Each structure stands twice: as structure tokens, then as C-alpha cells.
Amino acid sequence: MQLINKKLSFSASLALATSTLLGANTQVNAEEGWQADSAVLIYNENNGRVSAIEPAVNLRRTYEDESSINLRVVYDALTGASPNGAASASVAQTFTSASGSAAQTANAQAMTSSSGGTSRQVTPSPNVNTIVTHSYDDDEGEGHSTTYTIAPGDTPLDPSFEDSRTTVSLGWTKPLEDNYTVNLGGSYSTEGDFTSFSVNGAVAKDFNQKSTTLSAGLNLEFDTVTPNGGLPDPLTSYATHNTIGESDSKNVVDTIIGLTQVINRRWITQFNISLSQSSGHHSDPYKILTVADQGNLITDPENAGNYLYLFESRPDSRQKLSLYWQNKFAIMNNNVLDLSYRYMTDDWGVNSHTVDATFHWQLSDSFYLEPHARYYEQTAADFYTPFLSLGDDVVINSGAITALVDYASSDPRLGAFSANTYGLKMGFPLSDTRELSLSVETYQQQDKNIRKEVAAGSHLDGQSQFAELSANWVQLGYSVRW
Amino acid sequence: MDYCLQLTQTSDLCRVRFPAMASTCEVIFDTTDATLALALGQLVQEETQRIERHLSRYRDDNIIFQINNANGVAVIVDDETADLLDFAATLWQLSNGLFDITSGKLRAIWRFDGSDNVPEQAAVDAILPLIGWQKVQWQRPTLILPAGMEIDLGGIGKEYAVDKTYDLVKSQFKEAFLVNFGGDLRVQGPRKNGHPWQVGIETVTDENNNNMQQQETIIDISHGGLATSGDSRRYLLKNNQRYSHILNPLTGWPVVSAPRSITTIAPTCVEAGLCSSLAMLMGINAEAFLEEQNVTYWSIR
Numbered sequence: 001m002q003l004i005n006k007k008l009s010f011s012a013s014l015a016l017a018t019s020t021l022l023g024a025n026t027q028v029n030a031e032e033g034w035q036a037d038s039a040v041l042i043y044n045e046n047n048g049r050v051s052a053i054e055p056a057v058n059l060r061r062t063y064e065d066e067s068s069i070n071l072r073v074v075y076d077a078l079t080g081a082s083p084n085g086a087a088s089a090s091v092a093q094t095f096t097s098a099s100g101s102a103a104q105t106a107n108a109q110a111m112t113s114s115s116g117g118t119s120r121q122v123t124p125s126p127n128v129n130t131i132v133t134h135s136y137d138d139d140e141g142e143g144h145s146t147t148y149t150i151a152p153g154d155t156p157l158d159p160s161f162e163d164s165r166t167t168v169s170l171g172w173t174k175p176l177e178d179n180y181t182v183n184l185g186g187s188y189s190t191e192g193d194f195t196s197f198s199v200n201g202a203v204a205k206d207f208n209q210k211s212t213t214l215s216a217g218l219n220l221e222f223d224t225v226t227p228n229g230g231l232p233d234p235l236t237s238y239a240t241h242n243t244i245g246e247s248d249s250k251n252v253v254d255t256i257i258g259l260t261q262v263i264n265r266r267w268i269t270q271f272n273i274s275l276s277q278s279s280g281h282h283s284d285p286y287k288i289l290t291v292a293d294q295g296n297l298i299t300d301p302e303n304a305g306n307y308l309y310l311f312e313s314r315p316d317s318r319q320k321l322s323l324y325w326q327n328k329f330a331i332m333n334n335n336v337l338d339l340s341y342r343y344m345t346d347d348w349g350v351n352s353h354t355v356d357a358t359f360h361w362q363l364s365d366s367f368y369l370e371p372h373a374r375y376y377e378q379t380a381a382d383f384y385t386p387f388l389s390l391g392d393d394v395v396i397n398s399g400a401i402t403a404l405v406d407y408a409s410s411d412p413r414l415g416a417f418s419a420n421t422y423g424l425k426m427g428f429p430l431s432d433t434r435e436l437s438l439s440v441e442t443y444q445q446q447d448k449n450i451r452k453e454v455a456a457g458s459h460l461d462g463q464s465q466f467a468e469l470s471a472n473w474v475q476l477g478y479s480v481r482w
Numbered sequence: 483m484d485y486c487l488q489l490t491q492t493s494d495l496c497r498v499r500f501p502a503m504a505s506t507c508e509v510i511f512d513t514t515d516a517t518l519a520l521a522l523g524q525l526v527q528e529e530t531q532r533i534e535r536h537l538s539r540y541r542d543d544n545i546i547f548q549i550n551n552a553n554g555v556a557v558i559v560d561d562e563t564a565d566l567l568d569f570a571a572t573l574w575q576l577s578n579g580l581f582d583i584t585s586g587k588l589r590a591i592w593r594f595d596g597s598d599n600v601p602e603q604a605a606v607d608a609i610l611p612l613i614g615w616q617k618v619q620w621q622r623p624t625l626i627l628p629a630g631m632e633i634d635l636g637g638i639g640k641e642y643a644v645d646k647t648y649d650l651v652k653s654q655f656k657e658a659f660l661v662n663f664g665g666d667l668r669v670q671g672p673r674k675n676g677h678p679w680q681v682g683i684e685t686v687t688d689e690n691n692n693n694m695q696q697q698e699t700i701i702d703i704s705h706g707g708l709a710t711s712g713d714s715r716r717y718l719l720k721n722n723q724r725y726s727h728i729l730n731p732l733t734g735w736p737v738v739s740a741p742r743s744i745t746t747i748a749p750t751c752v753e754a755g756l757c758s759s760l761a762m763l764m765g766i767n768a769e770a771f772l773e774e775q776n777v778t779y780w781s782i783r
Contacts, residue, residue, distance in 0.1 A: 011748075011757070011775040013576050018752045021569040022645050064705045065672055177676035210656040 035060040039477040046470045050080040050161060067174035070185075076165040081157035083467055085287040085410040086150075086309055087387040089297055089459040093156060093307060094149045096239070155467040158286070165191035179206040183217070196223045202256075211262040221252040221278075227285035234313030235394075235403035238288045239303035250280030266330040274322050282314040289410050293390040295458025301399040308401070310388060312409040320346040334362035350414065352378035370425035372441070377418035377448065383407035384414045386452055386465035415466055416448035437477040445469045487527055491516045494675070498523025502530045503640050505664025509651065512658035512673045522655055526647045530663070533643045536562065537635045539586070546633065554629040564623045566635055566642065573756060574615040580763040581756070584627075585731035586634030587612050592736070594727040598720035606734040613731050641709055641755035644668050648751070658704075661751075668751040671704035678704035683745050683780055699745075699780055707751030711758040712743030712782075728762045739766040745780040746772065 036059050043052040056074040084095060150156045171185035181204045189196040202217030225231075230243030256274040263269055288309040291298060300308040326340040342354040356374040363369060385408055388394050393405050423441030430436060447466040454460045488499045496519030499508040509526050511519045539546050545563050559567065573581040587609055591601040612630050619626040627633065635642075640663050648661045648668040658671040660679050669679045683699040701708065711728070718725040718736075725736040744761045748754040757777050761768040772779045 009775065010576055011753070011777060013572070014753050014756055015749065017569050017572040017576075018645075018750050018756075021565050021642070021752065022649065022750060066705075175672070178674055206656075 032064050033062055033481055035062070035479065035481045037477065037479045039475055041473055041475040043473040044471060045080065046472070048081055049157065049469070049471075050078055050082055052076055052078045065175070067172070070169075070171040070173075072167075072169045072171075074167045076163075076167075076191075078161065078163045078165075080161050081159040082161045083412060084156050084158045085284075085289055085312060086156040087290040087292070087410070087460055087465065088150075088153060088155050088463040088467075089290070090152050090461070090463065091297065091459055092149055092152055093297070094147060095156065095158070095309075096147045153463065155464065163191055165189060165194075179210070180204070181206075193226050193228055194223065196221060198222070198252075204258075213258075213260040215256075215258040215260075217254075217256045217258075219252075219254040219256075221254070223250040223252070223280070224248070225250070225281060225285065231281075232285050232311040234283055235310050235405070235408065237300055237302050237401060238309035238311060239300050239306040248281035250278055250282060252276060252278040268328045270324075270326045272322075272324040274320075274324070276320040276322075277317070278319075279317045282316060282318060283312055284314075284409070284411060285311070287312040287409060287411050289385070289408055290387040290460075291390055291394050292387050292454070292458070292460055295454030295460040297459045298390060298396075301396055301401065310394070310401070310403065310408075312411065313403075313405075313407050314383070314409055315348065315407055318346055318348055320344060334360075334368075336360040348414070349380065349382035350378055352376065366429055368427045368429075370427065370439070372421070372423040372425065372439075374421040375418070376421070378416060380416040380449055381409065381414040384409060384411075384416075384449075386410050386415075386449070387460065389452075412445075412467060412469065416450075417445045417466070417468070418448055419443060419445045419469075433481040435477075435479045437475075437479075439475045439477075441473050441475075443469070443471045443473075487520075487523060489516060489520050489523065491519075496520075498526065500527045500530075502527070503534050503643060503663060505640065507643075507663045508661075509647070510660040510662070510679075511655065512671075513655075518655070522651055525650060525654075526661070529647050529650055530643050533639065533646060537566070537639050537642075539632070539634050539636065546635065549625060549627055550632045552627060554626065556624050556626045558623050559625055561623075566638070567620055567625065568622060569638070570633075570635070571615065571620055577760055577763070579615070579732055580730065581637070581760060582613065582615050582731040583633045583635060583637065584613050584615055584618065584631055585729060586636070587632050588729045588731070588734055592718075592727075592729060594717055594725075597718060600718055600720045600725060610734050613734070637759065638752060638755060640664065641666050641707070641751040644751040645707065666707075666709040666751050666755055668707040669703050669705065673704075678702040681708060683710060683743070683782075701745070701747070701780070703747060706747055706749050707754040708745065708747050709751055709754035709758050710743055710745040711755075711762045712741075726762070728759070730763060737763055737765045740764075741768050741781045741783045743782040744768060744772070747778040 036057065038057045039055070041052070041054040041056070043050070043054065045051070054074060054076045056072065058070065058072045060068055060070045062068040086093060086095070146160050148159050167187065167189035169185065169187035171183065173181060173183045175181050183202040183204070184200070186199045187197070198219060198221035200217060200219040202215055204213050204215035206213050224247055226247035229241065231245045231248055233242040233244045236242050254274060254276045256272055258270065258272040260268065260270045288311055291308040291310060297307040300306040322342060322344040324340065324342045326338070329337040329339075331337055336359070338356075338358040338360070340354075340356045342352075344350070344352045354374065354376045356372075358370055358372045361369045361371070383405065385393070387410065388403075388405070388408055390396070393403065393408065395402050395404060421441055421443045423439055425437055425439035427435060427437040445468045447468055449466050451465055486500060490497045490499070491514065494514065495510055495512055496514065496516050497508055497510045498519055499506055500523070501507070507526075507530055509523055511522065513519060535541065536544055537546060538544065539550065541547060545557075545559055549557050549559070570581070570583045574583075591605045591609055593599060612632075617628055617631065644661050644663050644666050645668060648670070651659055651661065652670055658669070658673045658679070660669045661667055667681065672678050679702070681701045681703055683701065717727060726740050728737045728740055729735070730737050740762045744758040746754045746757040746761070748757055757772065757775065758779070761772050761779070764771045769779070769781050772781075
């Protein structure tokens with residue numbers, strides 16, 4: 001029996017003694033080595049909506065020439081209930097979903113708001129922190145047909161939401177001649193009915209003794225959606241469920257230009273402009289809209305005994321422009337205040353503002369706190385509506401349903417709302433090379449939509465037209481370098 | 483008149499040189515900004531001279547003099563000296579007594595002047611009782627050195643100065659640079675042109691002044707420290723037996739069958755220096771020791 005008490009090698013002991021002798025300075029030079037970050041995120045939407053467990057591992061290898069490779073694997077397991085897009089009404093409503101589940105809803109929004117690195121972020125430059133955030137519309141579960149009934153006054157939620165998703169990303173960074181840094185990467189994500197593949201590249205150049213960095217990046221993304229039950233024909237009857245094919249695709253091109261400037265020893269600022277152009281299938285195949293006549297649900301002329309709901313329809317292209325400004329201030333010794341603002345506008349009519357503040361409060365060598373607050377607000381997409389009105393949006397002539405609008409969606413993510421996020425992270429550096437952290441965040445939306453008028457005493461009278469989302473999440477993280 | 487500081491500007495770099503620590507000290511900056519190079523060079527020179535004043539055993543106004551002349555009385559040392567003594571104590575232990583900052587006393591009987599002046603065993607025996615870190619009482623910050631013993635931080639002083647000045651430059655200069663104090667060096671790279679720094683290992687000559695290598699070895703290095711230990715000019719020769727200037731503090735005699743020179747690369751200059759001088763102390767086993775420690779090295783025998 002040998003005790004597992006391996007003596008440090010001479011060179012390791014020497015390195016240790018030397019780092020003590022020369023002080024912390026020598027440790028700051030990230031020399032060759034590995035870093036692993038692991039985290040588990042537990043996400044929970046209130047009122048029995050989506051829950052998710054998301055373990056993530058990030059491995060990073062730094063080489064002597066200061067190049068590095070990065071591998072990230074994230075797995076999500078989602079369960080719960082998700083709004084199907086129909087309006088709440090004063091009568092019971094029964095739905096039969098061909099797919100067996102509804103799309104992932106606002107949770108993507110809440111999770112991209114988290115700072116725990118769980119969002120799907122594309123970061124084409126090592127010098128640019130947060131650039132493009134995609135939240136995908138298409139998500140669903142394993143396909144068994146289910147029927148569920150929603151009680152009067154309740155938000156119609158598809159209860160059988162269940163999905164898992166795996167994302168693998170690989171990145172490579174290398175400093176080149178003349179203060180250039182190049183960065184290449186790719187990512188692949190897959191789940192039951194949705195795959196996404198992306199490649200990205202960026203170049204950064206340092207000026208003025210590295211106090212100024214200019215960067216430019218490009219990200220190309222190719223998505224394929226293959227809904228269970230086929231791709232529904234937009235703005236046709238939900239109960240009829242006509243399909244227009246098995247699958248469709250969407251391509252996204254993101255370009256970004258960034259400037260990072262060290263103002264002084266205590267202040268670093270960063271400004272990014274990014275343009276995103278996506279084309280292809282944007283509609284959520286599991287989202288529907290209620291058709292109401294003066295606020296009353298109507299019978300589907302094609303399917304007697306069912307209320308009329310239509311599949312949603314979104315434009316086949318979207319252009320987004322976003323401006324991002326971030327500032328980091330060093331305060332006292334090891335405290336850092338991070339303030340950022342983002343403005344986003346797109347040709348769907350969604351304009352958003354995000355203000356984010358995080359304070360890294362180093363209380364001792366082995367403990368820090370990071371309070372975090374974020375305010376977000378957005379306007380509604382031009383085609384957002386809580387329900388469709390007979391006569392204005394849809395007409396029925398001798399049993400045939402005709403939509404008068406080209407596009408319509410009741411997806412809450414396209415509605416007008418504001419949201420507050422508050423969080424607290426506790427970090428425990430266990431040594432120079434290991435750290436444990438725990439963060440807790442809470443998210444609350446507020447409805448900002450203009451209420452659509454309905455006749456007094458009708459099915460929709462007095463009903464909520466926007467289901468405000470609230471969610472909480474906890475993340476446990478562990479990092480180690482060697 | 484001795485020069486104090488020399489600044490050279492070439493088409494793609496600046497170099498500052500000054501004499502200190504019995505060597506030529508130089509810093510090469512990967513910039514053509516001569517004003518900046520001069521300012522940084524002066525900082526390096528000041529820091530080097532400070533370390534030399536502080537740690538030299540040839541002065542009578544510093545802590546080393548105080549310790550060596552305390553006659554067995556406790557001396558309270560400053561933080562920097564304490565850090566170095568802690569380091570020396572650790573290394574003494576790690577090397578099983580081969581690295582010993584109290585061994586300098588042996589120089590009283592060993593003079594490596596190329597002659598055949600090898601001392602008698604009796605003379606060695608007389609001096610050995612005054613050597614050995616185990617006889618020293620060191621409890622930070624208090625040092626009690628038995629009367630007659632001496633400490634000498636010369637074995638790590640230059641490498642320590644290289645690393646300290648490297649940190650100093652690095653905190654104020656973001657480009658590549660190289661600190662070279664008489665062949666012990668530390669580099670920050672790669673250079674702007676994408677290339678590593680190139681360092682030549684000094685050639686070793688035999689007794690007839692012929693180069694022992696066909697050509698100079700050029701080492702590419704873009705990160706870390708490099709140091710060389712050797713006996714190229716300091717040795718004794720008696721009855722065809724070559725006595726290197728590397729003294730074993732346990733026997734009081736020069737190490738037998740040591741390589742003529744060992745150059746190693748390590749993350750810092752201090753580590754590189756320790757690895758190469760300990761390897762020399764291993765004599766015939768020098769290369770085996772370095773192999774075992776996974777150290778990158780060049781050996782000349």
C-alpha cells in the first residue's frame with residue numbers, strides 16, 4: 001500500500017519557490033498551460049413554465065507563443081410548459097399539438113440576459129467581450145401527439161415541453177506580426193428538430209503600445225429546422241395542419257467592428273457596431289394565434305368543434321443593427337465596475353435598450369461579491385399582435401380562411417416589454433489556480449404593449465394579453481488552471 | 483573613463499547597455515522609440531544598481547556585510563533579503579545541500595587562475611566546518627550566522643536582477659524585449675516581426691584556445707529565461723586533471739566530470755540559473771538530472 005502523496009518534482013518545487021521569490025508578477029504572465037471552467041446552471045421559470053439544467057465545460061489551452069485554443073461543450077435539458085401563442089379566454093380551450101410541444105419561449109431571452117456565459121454568444125474577437133447574441137426561435141420536444149385543455153383565464157401553455165440540446169464550439173487565437181491577432185472558430189449545435197452550424201473569423205490590431213485595439217469580425221451561421229409534423233403553412237388553420245415541407249433553413253451573416261481603448265490605468269472602454277442579416281425561415285413552427293370576432297373565439301370552419309387558431313408567420317429576412325458601449329473602471333485595488341449600454345434596432349420594428357451594471361467587489365483574497373443589475377426594454381415588432389381579429393386581419397368566405405395580413409405573431413419575445421434582472425455572484429478563489437463560484441439571478445418582465453380593444457363581455461374581455469415572464473436561475477461554477 | 487549607459491538605435495530595435503554585477507547588462511527593446519528605450523533603460527540600470535548595492539558581498543555598507551560581520555549575533559533582515567534567504571533555504575533542501583549560499587568561504591583556498599595551485603586536503607578540512615546552511619539559524623526575519631561563516635547571494639543575484647528588471651520593464655512596456663545580464667537572460671516575445679529572439683550560446687575553448695564546437699549554437703526563444711553555467715575561463719589544471727570552478731559544498735572539492743557548460747531554458751531566469759548550476763554540481767550526471775526534470779538544455783563537454 002502506497003500513500004498517494006507524490007512529492008513535487010524538483011522543477012515544480014523550484015518554480016514554486018521562484019514564484020514566491022519574485023512575487024505575483026511572474027504568475028500574471030499566462031505562460032503555457034490549461035484552464036478548465038465548468039458550470040452547472042439551473043434555470044426555472046415561474047408558474048410551472050420551462051425549467052432547464054445546463055452543464056457546461058470550457059477547456060482552454062494557452063501556448064508559449066501566446067496562441068490559444070478553446071473548446072466549449074454545453075448541454076441543455078429543458079422541460080416544462082411554454083406559451084403556444086393563443087390568447088387567454090374566459091372559456092376552456094383545447095389544443096392538439098401535432099408535435100407534442102410548444103416552442104421554447106422567452107427563456108432564451110432571460111438566459112441570454114444572464115452573465116453566466118450560458119447564452120449563445122458569438123465572440124469573433126479576443127478583445128471584444130459580447131458581440132452578437134442569438135436566441136433561436138425554434139425549439140420543441142419529442143414528437144408524440146398530445147391534447148391538453150386550458151382552463152378559463154389561464155395562459156395557454158403547451159405542457160409537454162421537453163428538449164435537449166448540445167452545443168460544441170471550437171476557437172483558435174494567435175498573435176501575428178505587427179500587433180495583429182487572428183481568431184478563427186466554429187460551432188455546432190443540435191437538438192431534436194434544429195441544427196445550427198457556424199464559422200467565424202476576426203482580426204484585431206493593437207496600436208499605441210496596445211492601448212488601442214481595432215477589430216473586425218465576421219460570423220456565418222447556417223440553421224436548419226425540421227419540425228415534428230412538418231413545417232406548417234403560415235396563417236392557415238392549426239387544426240387542419242397543412243404543411244409546406246419537412247424542413248427549412250436560415251442563414252445569418254454577422255459583421256462587427258470594435259474599438260477598445262485604454263483611457264488610463266483605471267478605465268478601459270469599448271465600442272462595437274454590429275450588423276446582422278438573416279434570411280430564410282424565421283417563423284416558429286409551434287406558435288399559433290387566436291382568431292377572434294369582436295373578442296369572441298370562433299369556430300374553425302374547416303374543423304367543426306375546434307376554435308380557430310392560425311399558425312404564425314414572420315418575414316423571411318431580418319436585419320439588425322446594434323451599438324454597444326462598455327466601460328470598465330478599476331476602483332481601489334481589485335474592485336471593478338463594469339457599465340455597459342446596448343442599443344439594437346431591426347427592420348421588424350423591434351428597438352431595444354439594455355443597461356447593465358456589474359460590480360466586482362474583492363473583499364479578501366479568498367472571497368469576492370459581484371452584484372449585477374440589468375434593465376432591458378424593447379418595442380414590439382410591427383406584426384406582433386396578441387390575437388387576430390376577424391374582418392381586419394382574417395376573413396372567412398364560404399368556409400375558406402383568408403389572412404389579410406402577411407405576417408403575424410403573438411410570440412411574447414416580439415412584444416413590447418421591459419425586464420429587470422438582479423443577481424449576485426459569490427466567488428471563492430481557493431488558490432491561485434482554482435476558483436469556486438455561485439451566482440443567483442432573478443428576472444422579471446413587465447408588459448409594455450398597447451392593449452387591443454375587445455367587446456365588453458366577450459371571451460377575451462378582461463383577459464391578459466401578454467404573459468409576463470419571471471424566472472430565476474442559479475449557477476455553480478468551478479475553474480482550474482494547470 | 484567608464485561609460486555609464488549606452489543607447490543604440492537600429493532600424494528595428496533599441497538597445498541599452500550598462501556595466502553592473504561584473505557583467506555587461508543589456509536590454510533590447512522591440513521598438514524604435516529611443517526616448518522610451520532610454521527611459522526604461524535608466525529604470526533598469528537604477529534597479530540593477532540597487533540590487534547590486536543591496537546584495538553585493540564586496541561592499542561594507544549593506545545587509546550582506548552586516549550579516550557576515552555579525553560574529554554570531556542575530557541580524558534582522560529586510561523583506562527582500564528575507565525572501566532570498568527563504569528561497570536559498572528551500573533550494574538547499576531541494577538540492578540535498580548542493581546549493582549552499584554559505585559555500586563562498588571555499589574561495590579562500592580555491593583560486594581558479596588557470597594554474598596548478600590545488601590546495602591540500604588539510605586546508606579544505608580546515609574550512610569545511612565553516613560551510614553548511616544547516617549550521618545557520620534562520621527564522622524569518624532573524625538570521626543567526628555562526629562566527630566565521632559567510633553568506634553569498636552571488637549564485638542567484640544576477641538571475642534575480644534579470645527577473646526583477648524584466649518585471650519592471652514588462653509593467654511599462656507592452657512590446658517584446660530581452661534582458662541580458664552577461665548571458666543570463668529573460669525574454670518577452672515574440673517580436674513584432676513574428677520571430678522569436680535569437681540567442682547565441684558562448685563558445686567554449688579548450689586549453690589550446692580552440693573552439694570546441696564547430697559553430698555557435700543559436701537558440702530561438704520567445705518566452706522565458708535562459709542561463710548558462712560554465713567554467714570556460716576559470717579552472718585549475720594539475721597532472722592533467724582539470725578542476726572546474728564549481729565547488730561541491732559537501733566535500734569542499736571541485737565537481738569532477740562536470741560538463742564544460744550547461745545552458746537551460748525555464749520560465750524565469752532564476753529557475754534557468756538554478757537548473758544549470760545544479761546540473762553542473764551533479765558532475766557526470768548533469769544531463770541525466772536535466773532529462774529527468776524535463777528541462778530544455780544544451781550541454782558542452
